Amino acid sequence: MYRSCRTGTKETDLLLGGFARLHVPSFTAEQLERYEDLLMRNSDQDLLAWATGQEPAPAEFDHDVMRLLRRFRYEPDAGDIAR
Helix, strand or coil: CHHHHCCCCHHHHHHHHHHHHHHHHHCCHHHHHHHHHHHHHCCHHHHHHHHHCCCCCCHHHCCHHHHHHHHCCCCCCHHHHCC
């Protein structure tokens, strides 16, 4: 969860932080491994481009977690506005 909110750019922090709060608690162990792999092996600029559809994700990262991320739409809540 921490890495989702501290990627390097505010835009990616907000997107991934909101996504993680919504989806990570219900991830299977395999989905969590795929999500952690996304965070650890890619730059925040790449993740943002893939999530927003500006660029296609490489085949190795085009999986169920990436599809969830692409469908996710960030909506600020009071916790995000206060930061």
